[in-house]
Amino acid sequence: MTDIQFIERDGRREYAVVPIEVWERVKHLMEEAGDVALFDAAKASDDGLRVPAAVLDAELAGDHPVKAWRNYRRLTQDALARAAGLSKPYLSQIENRSRKGGAEALRRLAQALDVPGDILAESGE
Template sequence: MKHIQFIEQNGHAAFAVVPIDIWNRVSKLVEDAEDIAAFDEAVQDADDFRIPAAVLDAELAGDHPVKAWRMYRRLTIDALAEAAGVSKPYVSQIENGKRKGGSDVFERLATALDVPVDALIDGDEAKS
């Protein structure tokens, strides 16, 4: 093995100076280990709710979250309205931004779409 220099502080090894070729090999392993640890921590802290790319793409394209989730779940407006116990025009007006909708309606829509209520509130509604 190549020469490694140890630097002591208070009688104990505190630092190791290694040749650059060893450092170049080891640094990649350290970076990989840090990435794995960060991923494991994120998974541990996760609430297990994920927004599918199709929903995110639809919202970024301008669709209301209710519409994005409804389309992702492959529901018609009629089916969603019936499952949530609200009228079809009400759902349509929410999706088109013509009506805000109350918290009770969003709770029923969230239940029908099997998502948290927060996933259905767009930025404008969250401000009001």
């Protein structure tokens, strides 16, 4: 091994200066440590929710989130309206955006679709 130079401040080692050949052999370890830290942070904040590609594709194509999730869950409007305790016309109006749908209606729909409530709200709601 080659010599490493230490720089001290107030009698304590504060920096280490290593020859470039040593750095070239170990620098990947620093990059890997950073990657591991990022992964660990992402994993710690993971809420477990995964949005299926079919739902995302439907929303990007213009479907209301309620409709996208209803279709993904393979529910009819009748079945979802019944499960959420709403009328089918009201559900239809939410899905085609002629009515916004109140917070309570969206909460019921989210519960019936087994998704977090905020996932059904559109931008600006």
